[in-house]
Amino acid sequence: MELAAVLVIPALASAFSLSPLGRRLAAPFTLVAAILTFVIAADVAVQTARAGRIDALGDWLTCDALGALVLALVAFVATTAALFSWGYIRVRSAHTGWRKEQNYYVLYNLFVLSLLAVPVLANVALMWVAVELTTLLSAFLVGFEDTAEALEAAWKYVVLTTLGAVLALLGFLILYWGSRVAGYEPFTWAGLVVAAPRMPAALLWPAFLLILVGFGTKVGLVPMHTWLPDAHSQAPASICALLSGVETTTVLYVILRLFPVVGGIPALDARPWYIGFGLLSVAIATLLLIHVRDFKRMFAFSTVEHMGIILVAAGLGGGEAHLGAAYQMTGHAIAKSFCFFAAGAVAMRFGTQEIAAVRGLVRFAPLSALTLAGGAFAIAGAPPFAIFVSELLIIKAGVASGQYLTIALLAFFVVIAFCAVMFHVNRMTFGAPAGGPGLSALPLSCKATLVVAAVPLIVTGIYVPVALQDLLRAAASAMGG
């Protein structure tokens, strides 16, 4: 029943926001709904870590540990982003009136609903519909600022990710075709794992590639990443947190789901494809990180890098690498959403997203400076944050399985990316103050978000609670050998 509740609550929150009461109360109600969803999602996560898969509503909803991990991460970021939105969106829509703010929350809740639906819908075709809906529902949130740049970003976002989704759709249709050839297994991930060894490899191959490239577009894998920095830099900060922190991970989850499906087929070695796309993404993202000029774009490129790292970890294979991938997904969701909150705060106070225009932050805005620097440390993979641990885990696993070249390249680019991010953030935080800009005040809810979201950011690096450890291990084993 929890799985149904996870979907019903955001739907109710959206309906409430649309009602006349939503005019004043949409923001607090959205926050309450998000907290409730997160509590239930956390409970689902604990249950799946202990008992494996849980089903609900007959065969319609299902969730295993890997799905529950994504579910919990989405619900967590949806909560902090709702808190951030409260003050942020009020300020951003002050000049356009309450209707725009109300529309924001209607769409916000629906967008969260579509993200939550991806890991829990049992039928793979319906899951594809949920992925397509995430694009539709977030497109207008990306274009929220209504500037020419924001509308262009939203346009590119929809056209390119829908293009990818349609390619992936052909892949899923071929998978369905194959599952019919292989006997009447249900069209679920579990059913596909059973059916795959009986499918002709001639069908599995194109299906796998179409889904990898198609959904890879939405994940932001190079060379299909071109829309990502635009959308992730033009959207309001709260939406960036969702897009970069969890939307990419949610779609990557679908690609990771393919791994056990194709894993048992000797004629089809998917691992070089995961590693190839992953390394290419890490490499290109690193190069782009070096000469980026906009700090929201910087965090967007860092997302491309992280998606690449997770994909490489999946491709390395073996329990330890997959544990690293699951841990990296967690660390990325927590740290990247935090980074965008901090970046949103800085952009709000300075009225610019240009790295060059922000100098000596620490003197004007200590909280923004501390969070931006902290977030950048965490996302770049400095100790003692979670991403340092997960990257170390992945590298150790790769060395243990003797894939030295992959690991050498990965480590090389990760270190360069680290330096690039640190270089930019260092100049923004310290550096000579460039005149005393007239800073606008930061809303209370944004400050609160920065404090609240910092807790898991700091904690997950030093101490991983037993429940989360169990979940990560179970999620790793769900990724297959």
Added chain:
Amino acid sequence: MNSSPFPVIFALDALTGALFLLTAIGVVATRQVLASLQLFIAQSLLLTSSAVLLGIALGSVHLFAVAAITIGTKTLLIPWLLQRTVSAEVYRTREIDRVLNIPSSLLLAAVLVLVAYAVANPLLDAVNVPFAPVNLPLGVAAMFLGVFTVVVRREAVPQLLGLLALENGVFFVGIAIVPDLPVIAELAAAVDVPVVALVVGLLTRQIHRRVGTTSVGRLAALREH
């Protein structure tokens, strides 16, 4: 190919498929937005007729639903919305900005069709279903041509038509290989709804902002320096 249990319908479907491919090439090669839109409508009608033919032959209700959605959204709703949104002037007089000229586009289109056949053949060898020999390679070709259109076109409306032509290609394959997928119609709707929203929401706003142009290529504010 002669082993098909439905010789007449198979022949009709083959004819439909040939015309379908021609319209797909046409969408890539035309210079005017209006002509491109008309070709797209023709292509959607051909997808509809193929869905009806296969629906009759295979006794699948779902394919009639696909046909209905295609007629409703792609030949009526979306063209009507585009007519309303984009001024008539844009349709008639403007030549399309493109990255490649027409001869090279056509040459590449021909290569893509050959590649589509090469890609589709192993699948056809592996599994034998009644209409796949026609619909699979032609649909994949239309899909490639659609991707190609989105990539080389720089204006909003032609990009959108390319995206829709690509979707037509995927469903041209889909109706043949998975006629029994219960949610196939919902899948078609799931692609069309965003496109409609895109036209209604984004395109109109964008045009209000910059009167008279629907060029996405010109909106080049978002680039790496």
